[in-house]
Amino acid sequence: MRNRLFSFRRYLSQSIQHDLYDPPFSPSTKIQKRLTLKSSMEGDTLKSDLPFQFMYSYSETDPSIKPISFRESPKFSPFGPGRLDRKWTGISAPVHHEVDRKKIEEDRNRVLGAPLDDQEVAELVERYRHSDCSRQINLGKGGVTHNTLDDIHNHWKKAEAVRIKCLGVPTLDMDNICFHLEDKSGGKVIYRNINILLLYRGRHYDFNNRPVIPLMLWKPYAPIYPKLVKNVIEGLTHEETKELRNRGLNSHPLMKLTRNGVYVNVVERVREAFKTEEVVRLDCTHVGTSDCKKIGVKLRDLVPCVPILFKDEQIIIWRGNLDQEQSSDP
Numbered sequence: 001m002r003n004r005l006f007s008f009r010r011y012l013s014q015s016i017q018h019d020l021y022d023p024p025f026s027p028s029t030k031i032q033k034r035l036t037l038k039s040s041m042e043g044d045t046l047k048s049d050l051p052f053q054f055m056y057s058y059s060e061t062d063p064s065i066k067p068i069s070f071r072e073s074p075k076f077s078p079f080g081p082g083r084l085d086r087k088w089t090g091i092s093a094p095v096h097h098e099v100d101r102k103k104i105e106e107d108r109n110r111v112l113g114a115p116l117d118d119q120e121v122a123e124l125v126e127r128y129r130h131s132d133c134s135r136q137i138n139l140g141k142g143g144v145t146h147n148t149l150d151d152i153h154n155h156w157k158k159a160e161a162v163r164i165k166c167l168g169v170p171t172l173d174m175d176n177i178c179f180h181l182e183d184k185s186g187g188k189v190i191y192r193n194i195n196i197l198l199l200y201r202g203r204h205y206d207f208n209n210r211p212v213i214p215l216m217l218w219k220p221y222a223p224i225y226p227k228l229v230k231n232v233i234e235g236l237t238h239e240e241t242k243e244l245r246n247r248g249l250n251s252h253p254l255m256k257l258t259r260n261g262v263y264v265n266v267v268e269r270v271r272e273a274f275k276t277e278e279v280v281r282l283d284c285t286h287v288g289t290s291d292c293k294k295i296g297v298k299l300r301d302l303v304p305c306v307p308i309l310f311k312d313e314q315i316i317i318w319r320g321n322l323d324q325e326q327s328s329d330p
Contacts, residue, residue, distance in 0.1 A: 045083060045084065045085050046079075046083055046084055046085065046212060046214040047085045047212065048084075048086075048211065048212040048214055049211065049212070050095075050211050050212075050213070051095060051099040051100075051101075051104050052183070052184065053092040053093060053094040053095055054079075054084075054086065054092060054146055054214075055091065055092045055093075055146065056078070056142070056145060056146060056216065056219060056220055057142050057143050057144065057145050058143070058144045058145070058146070058180045058184055059143035059144040059170055059173075059176050059177055059180045060142065060143040060144075060169070060170060060294070061091070061092075063091070065225060065226075067090070067091065067223030067224055068224055068225065068226055069223065069224040070090045070223050070224065071221035071223065071224065072090075072220070072221045073090075074089055074090030075088075076088075078216040078217060078220045079093070079214050079216055079217065080217050083214065090223060108186050110204065111186060111201075111202040111203075111204050111205055112186075112187075112188055112200075112203065112204075113202055113204050114203065116190065116200070121190050121191070124160060124161050124190060124198065124200065125190070125191045125198060127161075128161045128162070128163045128198055129163065129191060129193070129196065129198060133163045135155045135158075135159040135161070135162050135163055136162070136163040136164070136165060137151050137152065137155065137163070137164050137165070138164075138165050138167065139164060139165065139166045139167065139170060139177070140167055140168050140170075140260065141167075141168040141169045141170065141260070141291060141294070143169075143170040143180075144170075144177060144180040144181055144184065146213075146216050147215055147216055149184055149185055149213050150213045150215060152185050152187070152199065153185070153207065153210050153213070156187075156201040156205060156207065156210075157207045159201075160200065160201055161190065161198045161199060161200045161201065162199050162201075163196065163197070163198055164196070164197040164198070164199055165196055166195040166196075166197065166262075167195065167261070167262065168259075168261070168263075168291065169263070169291055169294045169295055169298065171195050171261075171262050171263045171264050172264075172266055172267060172295065172298045172299070172302065173267075173298060173302060174195070174264060177197070178192065178197065181199055182199075185199065186202070186211075187199045187201050187202065188200045188202070194262060194264055195262045195264060228296065228297065228307060228310075229307055229310060233318070235321050236321075241308065244278075244279055244308055244316075244318055245308055245309045247278075247279050248279040248280070248281050248309060248316035248317075248318075249281065249309070249311070249314065249316065251279060251280075252281070253281045253282060253283035253314075254270065254273050254280050254281060254282060255269060255283070256282075256283040256285070257282060257283065257284045257287055257295070258286070258287070259286050259287050259288065259291070263295070266282075266295075266299070267299065267302045267303060270282075270299060270303050270317070271303055274303070274305070274319040278318065279308075279316060279317070279318055279319075280305075280316075280317050280319075281314060281315070281316055282295070282314070282315040282317070283313075283314060284313045284314065284315055285313050286313070287313060288313070289310070289313065292310055292313055292315055293310060295315060296315050296317065299315075299317060300317075303317075303319075304320070305317045305318060305319055305320060306318045306319075306320050
């Protein structure tokens with residue numbers, strides 16, 4: 001009797017097929033995600049009428065500076081193969097049609113509507129400015145990225161404004177951040193306090209009529225740009241360049257920068273220091289080599305000054321030759 005029962009159980013175990021989709025079991029989560037991604041990749045080509053060229057970062061990339069090489073082939077578009085009606089150049093996806101700036105400005109003003117009065121602004125600020133606000137976007141060293149625009153519109157679906165917290169290198173130039181947020185999203189910055197912004201969507205904003213924003217599927221590799229610091233600084237001899245670098249390394253640091261910190265007052269501090277000092281050192285320990293160079297580039301354009309050395313996460317900047325600047329002025 002026991003042998004018959006054992007053989008019957010063995011027959012049942014061999015006859016039942018263990019199918020993944022057989023009820024009451026549900027499909028695996030990994031398989032569902034794979035099928036969803038495959039269906040989205042096989043979709044139609046997206047056509048966007050946005051009047052600007054698509055880039056990974058709008059605030060941290062200067063289109064006027066041409067790279068000398070690429071780390072990956074420009075034919076690999078971060079939007080995916082055949083998913084965008086624009087050609088990827090390795091840095092951006094430029095607009096092919098003619099842009100009517102006047103019509104764009106009229107549409108933006110129509111969505112914004114009448115300007116907010118002081119009471120309306122105060123109510124929005126009190127509602128969204130606090131740190132526990134759920135409608136918040138964090139901007140890191142990438143600044144205003146392309147996918148950030150889609151995040152903003154997703155928050156605008158249920159909220160009149162979105163709180164934006166900026167950290168890292170982009171905080172050196174908050175005016176640049178505000179400009180690109182308003183220009184690319186169509187909203188308006190109604191509150192600004194150090195590194196905290198409130199971006200208002202407008203009185204007549206309609207989520208269903210928002211612009212088409214194709215998402216980047218991955219972060220493209222940064223191109224290779226010309227060398228930032230030359231062996232011999234222009235206008236100086238080799239010995240003068242070496243002397244300035246040694247003087248900067250041996251000087252007391254003007255300030256210490258932390259990783260992903262708030263640098264809103266760095267430019268003014270450097271300008272004040274250049275009134276009495278010729279060379280300034282910034283201590284960027286633990287900030288990272290890449291961020292150190294980005295900080296040096298922004299200071300070069302904003303102060304302005306001349307970066308002469310990046311060594312051991314220390315930034316040495318020179319105020320430049322004052323005699324040449326005074327002779328060039330009329």
